[in-house]
Amino acid sequence: MIKVLLVDDQSLIRQGLKALLELETDLEIVGEAENGAIAVNLVAQLQPDVVLMDIRMPIMDGVAATREIQQRFADTKILVLTTFDDDEYVTAALQNGAMGYLLKDTPSEELAVAIRAVYKGYTQLGPGIVKKLLNQFSNGNKQTQLQPVPPNLAELTPREKQVLKLIATGASNREIAQTLYISEGTVKNHVTNILNRLNLRDRTQAAIIANTFLSHLDEPD
Numbered sequence: 754m755i756k757v758l759l760v761d762d763q764s765l766i767r768q769g770l771k772a773l774l775e776l777e778t779d780l781e782i783v784g785e786a787e788n789g790a791i792a793v794n795l796v797a798q799l800q801p802d803v804v805l806m807d808i809r810m811p812i813m814d815g816v817a818a819t820r821e822i823q824q825r826f827a828d829t830k831i832l833v834l835t836t837f838d839d840d841e842y843v844t845a846a847l848q849n850g851a852m853g854y855l856l857k858d859t860p861s862e863e864l865a866v867a868i869r870a871v872y873k874g875y876t877q878l879g880p881g882i883v884k885k886l887l888n889q890f891s892n893g894n895k896q897t898q899l900q901p902v903p904p905n906l907a908e909l910t911p912r913e914k915q916v917l918k919l920i921a922t923g924a925s926n927r928e929i930a931q932t933l934y935i936s937e938g939t940v941k942n943h944v945t946n947i948l949n950r951l952n953l954r955d956r957t958q959a960a961i962i963a964n965t966f967l968s969h970l971d972e973p974d
Contacts, residue, residue, distance in 0.1 A: 755872050756783045758801035760792040760818065761834075762810040766857070770805065770834075773861040780868060789818025796826050803872050806851070808835040808842050816845045823850030830871045834864070843882055847957060853877030866925060875944070876956035878923045905950060906962070913950075916943040920956055921963035 757780055759767045767785045774780050783799045786792035790813040792804065804822065808815040819831050832853040833846045843854055852871040855864065856879050867877040909917065912933075919929045926940045933940075944956070953959050 754781045755779055755803060755868060756781050756799070756801045757868060758782075758784050758786065758792065758795055758799060758804045760786045760789065760804060760810070760815070761807040762787050766807075774865060774868075776861075777865045780865065789813030789815060789821075792818050793821050793825070796822050796829055800826075801829060803868050804829060804831045805834050805868070806831050806846075808833060808837050808846065816842070816849055819846055819851050820849040830874070832867060832871045832877065834859070838879075838882065852955075854882050855879040863925075866927060870925060875926065877925065878957065878960070880923055882923065909947065909950065913943050913947050916940060917947055917959060917963045920944070920947075921960045923960070 757774060759770050759782060761767050761770070764787070767787075771782045771785070775782055783801050784795045786795050788810045789806075792806070793813070795801075796804065806815045806819060810818075813821075815833060815835070819833070822829055822831060831851045832855065833851045834855050834857055835842070836857050838856055846854055852874070853867055853876055855867055855877065859867070859879060870877050915933060916929055919932060924932070926937050926944070929940045930937045944959075947953070947959060948955070951959070951962065953962065
């Protein structure tokens with residue numbers, strides 16, 4: 754059972770999310786918080802596996818709460834769920850330890866899939882978020898640290914290159930599996946191999962590498 758903490762300053766949003774997510778047999782809503790300060794305290798008390806975090810809230814916003822939770826409770830995964838897709842919010846949340854960034858119009862079944870993926874350690878980015886991150890880097894945002902281009906990019910297998918290109922679109926493991934007609938377990942193995950071989954921290958860096966050097970991935974083997 755995955756224990757989830759809901760953090761949003763609007764009670765109606767929290768109630769709606771709770772009602773939808775409790776339909777999932779493997780998700781348990783263990784608590785709710787109306788701001789980041791309360792969320793930090795509840796994480797200490799309830800030890801949730803995943804925190805579903807809003808961004809703009811009174812007293813302590815989602816970025817500050819994400820930073821503090823990650824500093825104090827590194828095993829707790831944070832998935833941002835908000836109406837704001839501003840470049841500044843996206844970058845700040847991910848830089849401070851969020852494992853994913855989704856918008857509130859995400860269908861409930863996709864949200865449940867994202868929670869499970871984040872719980873397992875995979876980064877989840879909503880449609881358009883990867884493009885915003887790429888724009889940030891291409892505009893010379895020096896605050897975001899990205900490792901140099903791995904020299905062994907060309908050493909990826911043809912299948913690994915296919916998986917990497919799909920990661921760049923923001924596709925989940927399930928979507929990649931469906932596209933390539935392989936199992937999710939096989940996709941997970943490919944993702945792990947890609948990250949290890951390219952010495953990357955997470956899917957976000959992999960997506961940026963793939964988009965920036967797409968021509969290298971298209972070269973014949």
